[in-house]
Amino acid sequence: MNLCVSPVSNAWIGLIIATAGLAIAGSRDAIAQTPAVMNAMHLAAGDQGRRVFLQSNSSGQLFFSRQPIGVESAWYITPVAQDMVRIQQSIGGRWFALGLDSVALNNPGPMGPQVGFFPIGNSAQQLWRIQSLNVGGYWIESVGMPGVWLTCGQNGGLWLQPLVNSPYQVWWPQQPSFPLPIPQYRNVAEQYVPNPPLPPANLRVNNTHTDTLFILLSDRRTANQLTKLRIPAAGSQTVTLQRDAGGTIVQTIEMADALGNWDRYEYQIPVPPSILYDMSVYEEFLQSIAIDRTGKSPNVIEDINYQPRSVGFFLLPAGDALPESGAIDAYGAAVEANNPGAVRRIPKKDLPNSSSQQPPRDPLKDLLDQIQSKRGKF
Numbered sequence: 001m002n003l004c005v006s007p008v009s010n011a012w013i014g015l016i017i018a019t020a021g022l023a024i025a026g027s028r029d030a031i032a033q034t035p036a037v038m039n040a041m042h043l044a045a046g047d048q049g050r051r052v053f054l055q056s057n058s059s060g061q062l063f064f065s066r067q068p069i070g071v072e073s074a075w076y077i078t079p080v081a082q083d084m085v086r087i088q089q090s091i092g093g094r095w096f097a098l099g100l101d102s103v104a105l106n107n108p109g110p111m112g113p114q115v116g117f118f119p120i121g122n123s124a125q126q127l128w129r130i131q132s133l134n135v136g137g138y139w140i141e142s143v144g145m146p147g148v149w150l151t152c153g154q155n156g157g158l159w160l161q162p163l164v165n166s167p168y169q170v171w172w173p174q175q176p177s178f179p180l181p182i183p184q185y186r187n188v189a190e191q192y193v194p195n196p197p198l199p200p201a202n203l204r205v206n207n208t209h210t211d212t213l214f215i216l217l218s219d220r221r222t223a224n225q226l227t228k229l230r231i232p233a234a235g236s237q238t239v240t241l242q243r244d245a246g247g248t249i250v251q252t253i254e255m256a257d258a259l260g261n262w263d264r265y266e267y268q269i270p271v272p273p274s275i276l277y278d279m280s281v282y283e284e285f286l287q288s289i290a291i292d293r294t295g296k297s298p299n300v301i302e303d304i305n306y307q308p309r310s311v312g313f314f315l316l317p318a319g320d321a322l323p324e325s326g327a328i329d330a331y332g333a334a335v336e337a338n339n340p341g342a343v344r345r346i347p348k349k350d351l352p353n354s355s356s357q358q359p360p361r362d363p364l365k366d367l368l369d370q371i372q373s374k375r376g377k378f
Helices: 010-018 102-106 330-337 365-373
Strands: 031-033 039-045 052-056 062-065 075-081 084-091 094-099 116-119 128-132 138-142 149-152 158-161 171-174 185-194 201-206 213-219 226-231 236-241 247-256 262-271 277-291 301-315 325-329
Touching: 075 185, 075 247, 138 171, 185 262, 201 226, 213 330, 226 236, 277 330, 301 330, 325 330
Parallel strands: 201 325
Antiparallel strands: 031 185, 039 052, 039 075, 039 171, 052 062, 075 084, 084 094, 084 128, 094 116, 128 138, 138 149, 149 158, 185 247, 201 236, 213 226, 213 277, 247 262, 277 301
């Protein structure tokens, strides 16, 4: 992504750490957590210098402005359970959260399902996961619809869309510069009850491309935990992956009424399986060839330099949509994603070095063979 890095508030970083949650271990026992504290912040999306801030109004409508205006621009990021949060505000003494209803789910618009503002309830469509990006900013992924992200429409509106490598899918938090009222809301208890675990999946990763592929397989539960796969053309490699089975959140919250009395609400929220892995696919293309024109070297081609070129980024299916055994065409899936700029970055220490050995089925094989055959003509 061609995005500029901006400073991120300590409050936001602290929130991400506080809500990182527990890795899914496949236990059927309930996982209880100490309720965390909500944090207020502005949310902006778009290119640096042209960012817009998400706002609400007294009628519960959503819109964007060039600058944060009043308390309606301050969003409370509220931990729910594990790594899931709500994004909420108080309007007229009632608490509302960003999410989707049945109308948006059943009648998506041209940009996808439209995100609205609804009273807090027991729907996973009001839950989000926040993922930090190595270029700065954050993606905000839907829990109810894994694999789609909160997206600011360039012409207005708030939507859920697959990754399209747009700066309007990257969110930049800012600490409010004005005082906010004390929120009349508190978490009392929260618990996550996993569904019965699924056995691991054995996935064969195939390379149907004519070049060698370099793949970063990322475990999304652990920041920067990457498995590196280097698969020659027509080759394959098998990996063993865990599968999430989903679960149920049991949450108790309290909200103050107009008289200052605390009303208690209890929710049981079914949570679908989450996506645990993504793949960033690179092809190794021929960047340069060093040729001996003196005739003194035993090898006409003294050095061949291959460099990685991004192909695409894609998510592996969630839950039992990822079969217990199967195969995936990594190159085909990356090309179909059509988002080469969204790949995770290769650590410098893992960048391929030049080599005097030509990898199999290189697309320039014929040209190199011609060079070899004309050695005496140089």
